[in-house]
Amino acid sequence: MPSMWERLSDMVTALERYARLEAEGVWFDGRSARPNPVIVRFGEATLTLSGADDVPRAHWALASLRALPDQGDAKRLMLVPAQDSDERLVVEDAEMISAIHAVCPDLKRIRVPRGSFRRLFLWGGGAVAAVLLIVFVIVPALAERLAVMIPPAQEEALGDQVLAQAKRVFGRFSSGVRVCERPEGLAALDSMVARLEPHFESHVPIKVQIFDHPMVNAFAMPGGHVVLMRGLIERAENAEEVAAVVAHEIGHVMHRDPTRLTLRSAGSAGILSLLIGDVLGGTAIALMTDAVINASYSRAAEAEADRAAHRIMSDAELPLEPMAGFFERLAEGAGDRNGLLSPLATHPDLAGRAEAARKADIIGDTRYVPILTQSAWLDLRQICRR
Amino acid sequence: MTIGSFSNGSEPHGGLDVAYTGTGKTLFWLALRTLFLTFLTLGFYRFWMKARLRRFYWSSIRVGGQPLEFTGTGLEMLLGFLIAVVFLAIYLGVLNLLLTFAGMALFQTGAFNISFIAVIPLIYYAGYRARRYLLSRTRWRGIRFGMERGAVDYLIRALGYSVLAVVSLGFLVPLMDFRLRKFAVDRSWYGDLRFTQGGTWTGFLRPWLWVYAAIAIVALGTVGAFVFENPIMGVVIFIGYIAVIIAGVHYSVATMRYAIGTTRLGEGVRFSSTVSTGRIIGIYVVGSLLVSIIMSGVLLVLVAVTAGLANAFGVLGEVSQMFQTVLAGRSSNSMAYLGIGLIAIMYILGTLIFLALNEVFLAQPVLQHYVETVVLHNAVELDAVLQRAHDKMAEAEGFADALDVGAAF
Numbered sequence: 112m113p114s115m116w117e118r119l120s121d122m123v124t125a126l127e128r129y130a131r132l133e134a135e136g137v138w139f140d141g142r143s144a145r146p147n148p149v150i151v152r153f154g155e156a157t158l159t160l161s162g163a164d165d166v167p168r169a170h171w172a173l174a175s176l177r178a179l180p181d182q183g184d185a186k187r188l189m190l191v192p193a194q195d196s197d198e199r200l201v202v203e204d205a206e207m208i209s210a211i212h213a214v215c216p217d218l219k220r221i222r223v224p225r226g227s228f229r230r231l232f233l234w235g236g237g238a239v240a241a242v243l244l245i246v247f248v249i250v251p252a253l254a255e256r257l258a259v260m261i262p263p264a265q266e267e268a269l270g271d272q273v274l275a276q277a278k279r280v281f282g283r284f285s286s287g288v289r290v291c292e293r294p295e296g297l298a299a300l301d302s303m304v305a306r307l308e309p310h311f312e313s314h315v316p317i318k319v320q321i322f323d324h325p326m327v328n329a330f331a332m333p334g335g336h337v338v339l340m341r342g343l344i345e346r347a348e349n350a351e352e353v354a355a356v357v358a359h360e361i362g363h364v365m366h367r368d369p370t371r372l373t374l375r376s377a378g379s380a381g382i383l384s385l386l387i388g389d390v391l392g393g394t395a396i397a398l399m400t401d402a403v404i405n406a407s408y409s410r411a412a413e414a415e416a417d418r419a420a421h422r423i424m425s426d427a428e429l430p431l432e433p434m435a436g437f438f439e440r441l442a443e444g445a446g447d448r449n450g451l452l453s454p455l456a457t458h459p460d461l462a463g464r465a466e467a468a469r470k471a472d473i474i475g476d477t478r479y480v481p482i483l484t485q486s487a488w489l490d491l492r493q494i495c496r497r
Numbered sequence: 498m499t500i501g502s503f504s505n506g507s508e509p510h511g512g513l514d515v516a517y518t519g520t521g522k523t524l525f526w527l528a529l530r531t532l533f534l535t536f537l538t539l540g541f542y543r544f545w546m547k548a549r550l551r552r553f554y555w556s557s558i559r560v561g562g563q564p565l566e567f568t569g570t571g572l573e574m575l576l577g578f579l580i581a582v583v584f585l586a587i588y589l590g591v592l593n594l595l596l597t598f599a600g601m602a603l604f605q606t607g608a609f610n611i612s613f614i615a616v617i618p619l620i621y622y623a624g625y626r627a628r629r630y631l632l633s634r635t636r637w638r639g640i641r642f643g644m645e646r647g648a649v650d651y652l653i654r655a656l657g658y659s660v661l662a663v664v665s666l667g668f669l670v671p672l673m674d675f676r677l678r679k680f681a682v683d684r685s686w687y688g689d690l691r692f693t694q695g696g697t698w699t700g701f702l703r704p705w706l707w708v709y710a711a712i713a714i715v716a717l718g719t720v721g722a723f724v725f726e727n728p729i730m731g732v733v734i735f736i737g738y739i740a741v742i743i744a745g746v747h748y749s750v751a752t753m754r755y756a757i758g759t760t761r762l763g764e765g766v767r768f769s770s771t772v773s774t775g776r777i778i779g780i781y782v783v784g785s786l787l788v789s790i791i792m793s794g795v796l797l798v799l800v801a802v803t804a805g806l807a808n809a810f811g812v813l814g815e816v817s818q819m820f821q822t823v824l825a826g827r828s829s830n831s832m833a834y835l836g837i838g839l840i841a842i843m844y845i846l847g848t849l850i851f852l853a854l855n856e857v858f859l860a861q862p863v864l865q866h867y868v869e870t871v872v873l874h875n876a877v878e879l880d881a882v883l884q885r886a887h888d889k890m891a892e893a894e895g896f897a898d899a900l901d902v903g904a905a906f
Contacts, residue, residue, distance in 0.1 A: 137563070139639035144688060144882040146563070146638060179566060181527065181549045183519040183557030189566070197884055199639040201563070227572055230891075234579035241586035249590040 129153050129214065134204030136160070138169065141197025151202060153214070158190075160200065169198070176211070178218045194222055246379045254375035258367045263315045263334075266370055270315075270334020273373055277338065281324050289323040289495075291341065296321075296494025299487040303354055306482050310426035311358075311419070313365050319357060323495045327441070329356050331363035333370040341495045347437065350483035350491065355420055355434035355468075362419025368412050410460070417464055421471035429482055430474035438465035513873040517865040518564075519557030521857045527553055528853040536845060544578065544898075545571030550856070558868050560637055561876065569634035569893070577630075577893025581623075585899055589615070620900055621655035622648045625681065626890075627897035632685055633888035643885050645684040654680060667709070671701030671752070678756055687762060688882035696759030704744075704751035711740035746781075747774040757871060763878045772870040777863060784858040788851070795850050799843045806839055 130153055138147040138160050149160040149168065158171040171192040179189040188208045190200040202208055212218060261269075278287035304319055315335035327342040337360040339353070347353045363369055408416070424431055442461035483491065531546035548571040555567035592615050629644040636642070658673035675698035682694035715737030722730035750772055757770035873879075 141639045142884050143880070144638040144640045145880045179552070179556070181552035181556070183523065183553050183564070185523070189556070189564070197639055197641075199566075199636075223572065227576070231572070231576055231579070234576060234583065238579045238582040238586070241583045241590075245586050245590050 129210045132207060132210055134202060134207035136204075136207075137201045139199040140169075141199070149200075151200070151204075151207060153210070158200075158211070171200075173215050174217065176215045176218060177220070178211075180219060250378040251375055253378055254371050257374050258371040261370060261374075266367075267315055267334035269370070269373060270332045270336050273332045273369075274334075274336050274338075277330070277332070278322070281322055281326075291321040291323050291495035293490075293494045293496055295490040296492075296496075299483055299491040300494065302487060303350065303357065303482055303491070306429075307354065307358060307361070307423055307427055310423045311361055311365065313361065314367075315364065317361055317364060321494055329360055331360040331369045333367075333373050335364050337361065337364065344492055344494070346440075348440075349433055350481060350488045351424075351429055351433035352437040353491070354429060354482045355424060355431065355437065358420035358423040359416050361423065362416030363408070363412070365419060366412065366415055368408050368416070372408070413464075414467075417467060418471075421468060425471065425473050427482070428474070428479055430479055431468040431472035432474075435465040435468040435472075438462070438468065511875050511877040513561030513876045513879075515868050515871045515873070516559045516562075517557055517868045518559055519553060519861060519865070521861065524553060524861055525853050525857045528856040529849060532849045532852055536849065541575070542571075544574040547571070547574060554861075554864060555635065560873065563638050566636040567634055568636060569630070574893050574895070574898065576891065577895030578898045579895070580892040581895030581899040585619075585896070588619075616900060618652055618656060619896065622652045623894075623896035623900050625651040626892070627894040628681055629888070630890055630894040633890060637687070638879075639884075640688040640882055641885050641887070642688075643686045643888055644681070645686075647680070647684050651677065651680055671705040672698045674698075674752060675701045675756075682756075682760060686885060687879075688885050690763040690766075690878065690882050693761045694756065694759065695761055696755060700755040700759065701748075701752045704748040707744040708741065708748050711737060711744040714740055743774075743778065746778055750774045750777050753867070763882075765875045766878050767874045768871060769874065770867075770871050772867055776866050780862045780866060781859065784855075784862060787858045788854045791854055792847075792851055796847060799847050803839055803843045807836055 133150050133152045136149050136151040138149045139145075140147065147162070147168070149162060150165070152159045152161065153173075154167075154170060156173050158173060158176060159167050160169040160171070161167045169192075171190075175193040177191045177194055179191065182189060186203060186205070186208075188202045188211065190202065190211070192198050192200075202211070275287075278290070281288035300319060300321070304317065308317075313335060317335045317337060319337045319339065321339045321341060321344065324340045325342045326340045327346045328340045329343055330338045332338065337357060339356065343356065344353060347356075420434065421431055424434070438461045442465075481488075527549060531542065531549055534542040535546050548567070548569055551567040551569065555565040558565045625648040629646075629648070632642040632644045655673070655677055658669070658676060661669045662673050675696075679694040682692050685692040715734055718730050718733035718737050721727070721733060751774065754770045754772050757768045757772075760768050762768075
């Protein structure tokens, strides 16, 4: 520990000491690769580099002196007379290095080249615009066209991929969600679909299955996959309500809404992940599944699917009052505190859709053949029992 | 310290040694710090991280006592990335439109696969440009390296050789590797001195035959498994896979050794390399082991700290339930969020430490071995090398960056 007096005298004599300080260094003049051994001294606000003959070869202003950052060896200093200079000076003398650090506070300061931020701003804006153009113009246009052109076999392959991912998403941890397969329930489900089957024409066969999940929701996926959640069946008061939901999802399949949505998100995700560097495609599959699960079709697409459901139900001589009632109950339950209803309840304009269903109803108070017998309905409600 | 010692490594006959001076400690903290900043900035800092790590690595490589210098900047690389995004987005967008309207014939396995195939030629283009950027931002003794333009020619040749390689069932892969390397090296400069790749592609052939032999073991094992239905064939296949990995490493090491040994700079500067496959594999094995051992310790500490903090916040009891409540979407429980946040932070911290350790125990030792086994012979010409002009390259290595095909460093 130096005494106070010693430190004070150090400070007083610092400049003087630095003035007399000299060290060896290697100077590169920036024009040739020849190393020039030099003696480094402090001049008047400069660093003076002198050759072996003691003749000064260069004077570097201390104010503009810079040291190269992030060097692997802390025991040597690589100096530059000014930021963009080609010249270099290598100093290894510890005392000289600390002296230079002491007299040059700006040693690490970096001046950003002029116009950098303007160019960054321009190209950043360009990049964002290009990505937006892709996501909101080009890809939707492509998806629109491809959804209609895609051969059924390939649509089904796409659907299988989305279905597999959806099972993973709704499962806990790594195990996928359980598909409910109690035989009596499956038989009831089959007879429900069989009643609707003659009354619609789909480009892909419709495959309905039920996930063991409490959410009150249903999805259509590419390739004719229709998925109902256990929560929806439990919430429904009769089989016709479930049938109306199935018919609605069939409407989506017929209009290729899920395919359009999947292609759209797959295209966006695929191109984006290429741009960002994720070429594994993991993001793409995850994003496109997410899009289908959180399916936000346009109002027009929903209305179209509803109209398809009205047509199918009416052709099958089934009432639409249950559909209307189901929508109304969903709308009331929107504020349900467990929040499980929210996915369907947030569908826009449930009241309007209930009204439209009621208007399309042709059964009224007349008798009709229920889509399921009472015992089949009970079987369907228990399809997830093990 | 004498002036003479600055140029140590100078042999009497004008040879220069290459030394590596980087230490694990400095690298670890630099890597961890920059990785953390990258994470905090959602990835934007990665350009600065790359610049800083390169400055470290370059400055640790001393040729004849004088370090290399990387002069690229993070700002420059970010700008290059943005430029590349604009061009790639337009390219992919227009290409997809054309493909779609040309008909469905190409649409086989999903819309994005076509885009991926369309990007393959760009990968070669980007690779050449990235190499040019790296060289133009490298200095030694204050003098710039550089590379001539030629990415499009390189791309065309690469596609041609790829066809040859596929048609010859892989036999001509070494021809492709050698010729593409020669194309790039012959256009590389140090100051006003040009590099030349000598040798012939047959120099790459012998190590490639080992790869072939290893693949043959796997093929024989697979055929054997079908014919004999004997579990011993599983062992053969396993040995075959190990052999393929070792032969693959040997190919990359041996071709590098051959290529360095046949490279010339200017009229008379020659290089030699004694890089060894055994050492490289040893580094991978020992390095992976060390990383695993250290990571186990780090994880233990992180878990202990997490549990301690969870206990301090009184959320330990929630830990068991929180995943279920949160995953079911019913997480009004802020304590559960706190617990999950704690675990997430520890997980991210662990990942960052793991990446930094990989840099220290794998990337750096491999680089060190490659570098230290190189010797420059008859290097007297180097003293007379003159400066070359700055290569502006506004798009830097943006294409390689966007396509994720950047050089190893």
